[in-house]
Amino acid sequence: MLKILLPILVLLTGAVGAFAIVAHRPTLGVQAPRAEPPLVSVVRAEPQTVRLNVRSQGIVTPRTEIDWVAEVAGKVMRLHPDFIAGGFFAAGETLVSLDPRDYDQAVAAAEARLAEARRRLAQEEAEAEQARSEWQALGEGRPTPLTLHEPQLAEARAKLKAAEAELIKARLNRSRCELHAPFAGRVLANHIGLGHYVQPGETLARIYATDVVEVRLPVSTEQQANLDLDFTRRNADRRPGPTVWLAAAVGGVEQRWEGLIVRSEARVDDATGLLHVVAEVPEPYGPKYAQPLLPGMFVKAEIEGREQSGVFVLPLGAVNTSQEALVVDAERRLHIRRLTVLRSEADRVLVGGGLAAGEVVITGGVQVAVEGMAVRFEAGDSSPEAGEKVGRIMPDTGGNQ
Incomplete structure (x- = not known):
């Protein structure tokens, strides 16, 4: 009997214990998950005085380039050693001598x-x-x-x-049997050699002057408003145009040259709707430059523009493609603000309106913006510093922020 009753007793005891545990289990309260405000990076918007430089590009060309022709007939008796493609010559130097x-x-x-x-x-x-x-x-x-x-x-x-x-x-x-260089320059192409018999009007070479080179720079109507141009007067009465900085990579190293805008062309291009202004760089082979500014080079240009006050300089991440920014109020609530963007550059956005001095602008950290949502600042900073002023890519010329 003991062998029968003992297992039954053990089973009954386990069943009663399990029932007691289930009957007296603690009740768990249901708690909704708490959403954490997103952690954002911000800058404080402060108005600045910014020079609105204009960026463009173009091809370098000589200001003076001619076909050098013979005025009399005769056999070529002597040639200057540098009368070859790429050779340099001084003004008045005898380059070609004909049989006299x-x-x-x-x-x-x-x-x-x-x-x-x-x-x-x-x-x-x-x-x-x-x-x-x-x-x-x-x-x-x-x-x-x-x-x-x-x-x-x-x-x-x-x-x-x-x-x-x-x-x-x-x-x-x-006297025309001795052909003298009309200016200091360089030979672009040579068409004759010793013993060649030339005829009047025959082209001897293609030469260009090395004193000044030019670059045609296209600018849009909007960009023209930022340039201090005055081309309604004659050259004698016109004041100098704005400074222009040119840049090009030579051997993997960026080289820079400085010039002036001297004139604009007479009409707007029919195909592009752009006006071409002409920049001149004097002494492109001078010692002040590490590399000469050669004709045919493609260069990037930055033209000195007018200064404008009350401009907010923001990082690229602060403004979206719809020209909107996220502004944080004193209660750390997010607000979507439409801005008046003057222009977007490679490293900054210039804003002309839509912000007030001292407002806090979000530069990153929000995936989906909702009007009025709460945010928190990085490292718990409740008073972020003013936004970093974004510097220019081209050489510092003073006055540019």
Whole structure:
């Protein structure tokens, strides 16, 4: 009996104990999960005075580039050693010499004809004087011009002027056998060699001056409003245009050059609706630059613009594509604010309206913005500093924020 009753007793005891545990279990309260306000990074918006520079780009070209042609015919006798593609030359330097013997002979013949004309004029003057004296001694009435040798004298004087002009022309042609550089520059392309026989008007080379280079820079109508341009007057009365900084990568290193906007073109481009302004860079081969500004280079440009006050400079993350920013009030509540964006740059956004001085703007940390939602600042900072002023990419020129 004990073997039968003992297992039954154990089972009953376990059942009663389990029932007691279930019957007397503690009641758990239901608690809703608590949402944590998002942690955001902010800046304090403060108005600044900002120079609204204009960025553009263009191709460098020489201000002066010509086809150098021969004015007389002849065989090429001598060439300057640097009269090759890429060679440099100074103003007035003799680059090409043609065979001058035909022109030396022409000069000698012209001098002989001039001497003959002078002799003939002297003879006619003597004969005219003699005829006048004879008429005064023997003649009666009024003498005719032919009697006084007046036509012969006029012809002799005309022939003397013609001989003088012929000598001048002969000497001019002789001087053109020595071709001198019209300016200091560089040879772009050479078309002749020693022994080549050139004809008048034949192109000898393509050359350009190295004193100044130009860059045509397209600007939009909106960008023109930011530039201090005055091209309604003549060049003599016009004040200097704004400064322009050019930049290009040479050998992996960014090089910079400085110039001025000197003029604008006469019309707006029909295809693009852009106006081209022209920048000049003097002495592009000068020692002040580590690398010369060569024609044909593609350069980025930044033109000095007008200063504008009351501009808020914000990081790129502070403004979305709809030109809206997230502003935090004193109670740390988020508000979506529509801004007046002046322009967006590579590292900053310039805002002209929609913000008040001292307002706190969120720069990051909000995935989905809801009007009026609570936020908290990084590191518990309740008074963030003013937003960092974003610097320019191009070289510092003073006055740019």
